[in-house]
Amino acid sequence: xxxxxxxxxxxxxxxxxxxxxxxxxxxxxxxTNTRMRTQAKLTPKRPxxxxxxxxxxxGIFVGEIQALEGAGRTCWDFETGDGRDExxxxxxxxxARQCWDEARHCEISVxxxxxxxxxxxxxxxxxxxxxxxxxxxxxxxxxxxxxALEGLAIDVFNTMRDFGDAAGDPVLEFCEDWMLADEVxxxxxxxxxxxxxxxxxxxxxxxxxxxxxxxxxxxxxxGFRGEDDESPVKLARRFRELAxxxxxxxxxxxEVAHEALREAQARRDALAADAAS
Amino acid sequence: MADPxxxxxxxxPWDRRELPGSFSVEESAKRVGHYKWIEMRTFExxxxxxxxxxxxDVKLRLGTxxxxxxxxxxxxxxxxxxxxxxxxxxxxxxxxxxxxxxxDAMTEPEAPDLTIEKLVGVYRVLIPHKxxxxxxHLNNTSTITxxxxxxxxxxxxxxxxxxxxxxxxxxxxxxxxxxxxxxxxDRQAELEKLLLAAGGIAGPGSIGSPAQGEPDPESEQVTP
Numbered sequence: 001x002x003x004x005x006x007x008x009x010x011x012x013x014x015x016x017x018x019x020x021x022x023x024x025x026x027x028x029x030x031x032t033n034t035r036m037r038t039q040a041k042l043t044p045k046r047p048x049x050x051x052x053x054x055x056x057x058x059g060i061f062v063g064e065i066q067a068l069e070g071a072g073r074t075c076w077d078f079e080t081g082d083g084r085d086e087x088x089x090x091x092x093x094x095x096a097r098q099c100w101d102e103a104r105h106c107e108i109s110v111x112x113x114x115x116x117x118x119x120x121x122x123x124x125x126x127x128x129x130x131x132x133x134x135x136x137x138x139x140x141x142x143x144x145x146x147x148a149l150e151g152l153a154i155d156v157f158n159t160m161r162d163f164g165d166a167a168g169d170p171v172l173e174f175c176e177d178w179m180l181a182d183e184v185x186x187x188x189x190x191x192x193x194x195x196x197x198x199x200x201x202x203x204x205x206x207x208x209x210x211x212x213x214x215x216x217x218x219x220x221x222x223g224f225r226g227e228d229d230e231s232p233v234k235l236a237r238r239f240r241e242l243a244x245x246x247x248x249x250x251x252x253x254x255e256v257a258h259e260a261l262r263e264a265q266a267r268r269d270a271l272a273a274d275a276a277s
Numbered sequence: 278m279a280d281p282x283x284x285x286x287x288x289x290p291w292d293r294r295e296l297p298g299s300f301s302v303e304e305s306a307k308r309v310g311h312y313k314w315i316e317m318r319t320f321e322x323x324x325x326x327x328x329x330x331x332x333x334d335v336k337l338r339l340g341t342x343x344x345x346x347x348x349x350x351x352x353x354x355x356x357x358x359x360x361x362x363x364x365x366x367x368x369x370x371x372x373x374x375x376x377x378x379x380x381d382a383m384t385e386p387e388a389p390d391l392t393i394e395k396l397v398g399v400y401r402v403l404i405p406h407k408x409x410x411x412x413x414h415l416n417n418t419s420t421i422t423x424x425x426x427x428x429x430x431x432x433x434x435x436x437x438x439x440x441x442x443x444x445x446x447x448x449x450x451x452x453x454x455x456x457x458x459x460x461x462x463d464r465q466a467e468l469e470k471l472l473l474a475a476g477g478i479a480g481p482g483s484i485g486s487p488a489q490g491e492p493d494p495e496s497e498q499v500t501p
Contacts, residue, residue, distance in 0.1 A: 001325055001387040011331040011389040068340045069328035075343060076325025080317070089317075089354070096320050096347030099327065103340030106333075120333075130328075 003077045004134060007127050010069065015121030016062070042159060042232050044167040052232075053163060054116050058123040060156060061109035063149070068102035070133025070145050071095045078138055084204075087138045088197075094189050101182045108175050115171060132215050139197050143208040146190025148215035151240060151253070153183045155225050158236035184243045191244030216253050220260035227254045228261070298419025305423055306360035308414060310368025311479040312433075313353035315376070317369075319403065320346035322384040331389045332451070335396070338443055345436040352429040359425060372480025379471035393451055394464045400444025401461070402468040403478075408437050410483040417485070 012018075042052055074095040078087035087095075110120070132144035157180040164172030198205035220226065225233040235257065240250050288294070300308070323343040330336050357365045371377050383398035415430045452458055477483025 001322070001329065001384055005325075005328050005387075009329070011329050011336075013331045013333060065336070068336070072324030072327035072340060072343060074324070075347070076321045089350075092317075092321070093347050093351055096324060096344045099324055099340040100344035103337045106337050106340075 001076070004136070005073060007131050007134065010066075010127065010130060012125075015119075017121060017124045018127055019124040020126070042163050044163070049163075049167070050116075053160070053167075054113070054118045055123050056156070056160065056232075057109060057113050057116055058118055058120075059126075060153075060160070061106065061113055061120070062125040063129050063153070064102050064105040064109055066127065066130040066133065067145065067150070067153075068099055068106060070130055070141070071098040071102060073133060074138060074141055075099070085136070091138065091193055091197075094193070098186055098189070101186065105179050105182065108179060112172060112175055128218065135211070137204075137208070139194060139204060139208045140211045142190045142193050142197075143212035144215045146186050147194065147245075148212045149219060150183050150186040150190065151216070151243070151245070152219045152225060152233075154180065154187060154239045154243065155233045155236045157183060158239060159233045180239065184239050187240070187243035187245075213252070213256060217256045217260050220257040226257035226261055228258075231257070294420040296419055296421055298423055299417040300414070300419075300423065302360055305414075305418060305426060306357060306362045306368055308410075308479045309353050309356050309360060309426065310362070310370060311372050312411075313350050313357070313365075313369050314371050315380075315403075315407065315478045316346045316350035316353060316433075318380045318384070319399065319407075320344070320350060323399065325384075326395050329387050329389060330392050330395065332392055335392055335447055335451075338447060342440045342443070345440055349429075349433045349436065352433065356426060356429060372478075373475055375471065375475035376478065376480065379468065379475050382471055383468055393448065393457060393461055396444055396448050396451070397461050397464040398468050400441055400448060401465050402472060404437055404441045404444065406472055406478050406483070408434065408441065410478045411437065413484040 042056065043049065046052060072095075074087060075092050078085070078092075080087060080089050080092060082088055113120070129145070129149050132149060133141055135141045135144060157176045161173050161176035161180060164170070164174075164176055194205065194208060198208060225231060225235060227235045235250065235254055237250055240253075241247075245253075320343050323339045323346065327336055327339045327343070330339065354365055354369075357368060362368050371380070383403060386394045386398075411430050411434050415427060415434070418426060420427055448461065452461055472478075
């Protein structure tokens with residue numbers, strides 16, 4: 001088996017349909033590309049709350065598969081050691097543990113999706129999470145996946161947990177709370193390893209944090225995640241603190257999300273201007 | 278209540294553990310080092326395969342099993358210094374080149390249509406041999422002096438039996454035609470021959486030496 005498996009070779013059964021992130025971002029039907037932003041917060045009162053929640057849960061499911069695959073590849077892709085292109089033994093053990101957690105999250109997501117009336121493959125699969133997990137530097141994998149994307153998972157699970165509570169769905173609330181606990185662990189794992197592996201290499205740390213910023217921005221998806229009340233997914237400050245983020249780091253993510261929102265707004269305005277001319 | 282001053286034996290009446298064991302500290306450490314090496318190769322390949330198998334149930338089971346074998350590697354890693362092996366990497370080696378050849382062959386399949394070959398290598402060849410070597414160690418080491426190894430062996434064996442059953446049932450559910458039966462059998466035979474050449478996961482003597490009725494001709498027999 002090769003070291004490093006390209007994203008196009010990810011193995012899936014025939015139910016799954018992949019859509020590149022650029023296509024998703026540019027899809028005019030996307031909430032972020034319409035004037036529906038003020039309705040975008042996920043609450044039971046939204047007319048499309050059921051479909052939006054099912055779509056988000058399916059997104060969680062495919063994200064968990066890729067998180068599982070990414071953690072597994074980190075076990076395989078690197079020789080064990082302390083060199084820059086190696087992964088320490090203890091890091092591999094953590095990634096193996098994450099494999100188990102993500103496999104459980106897949107199981108939970110499948111059952112929740114079924115509970116919510118969704119079939120696997122009913123919504124498309126974006127593959128950016130796995131792409132972030134393919135970086136040849138294990139530290140960048142950690143910042144891209146464990147800090148940026150698993151950090152987003154904290155925000156998403158917190159949002160879904162609140163949605164479950166508001167919708168009177170104790171099963172959803174219960175499961176999301178358990179997965180949230182795991183995600184805090186994974187993000188903390190990423191924070192701890194980032195500090196440990198780059199303690200004597202400020203340049204590497206800078207590159208890793210820059211990569212995290214890029215991933216954070218991409219996954220803010222034009223304001224999908226942010227601190228604004230209308231954001232579909234709200235930044236979960238308290239849980240991020242538990243996961244090892246400092247206040248300044250959380251502020252930066254909030255700013256990145258706000259920046260993504262502004263850019264999306266400018267894109268919508270440009271599209272509207274084009275349509276009018 | 279019994280008189281607290283009445284002398285009692287050190288061992289409870291139902292405790293039949295004995296002092297003698299077949300392994301010296303050095304021999305036990307050597308085997309534990311081999312166990313760590315093979316558990317590492319096991320969890321690494323299972324983790325790598327997760328992305329390459331299209332079958333969702335197999336994908337999730339492999340993810341779960343990845344952790345089991347990583348945890349075993351950690352157990353053996355922690356046991357080594359307790360066996361006077363302060364450099365935990367020195368004994369983290371395969372017993373011979375033949376076992377490396379076996380692992381190379383076992384980990385070679387990647388294509389999404391080779392799930393049967395992947396699973397046969399781990400669940401019909403490697404894990405049964407791990408169960409055999411661990412069981413031999415468990416049954417032949419001193420249950421008193423080497424009790425920490427015994428405890429880890431019991432934990433590892435519990436996982437190995439569960440994982441073997443999972444893997445075997447996955448295989449039975451994947452194999453649907455006589456041709457696939459043959460594919461599985463051919464793959465098993467190919468890998469068994471390589472593992473035979475290695476003498477097992479801990480090399481010759483992995484499960485003792487039946488001809489002599491002794492565990493390992495090279496190991497020291499310790500009797501009080």
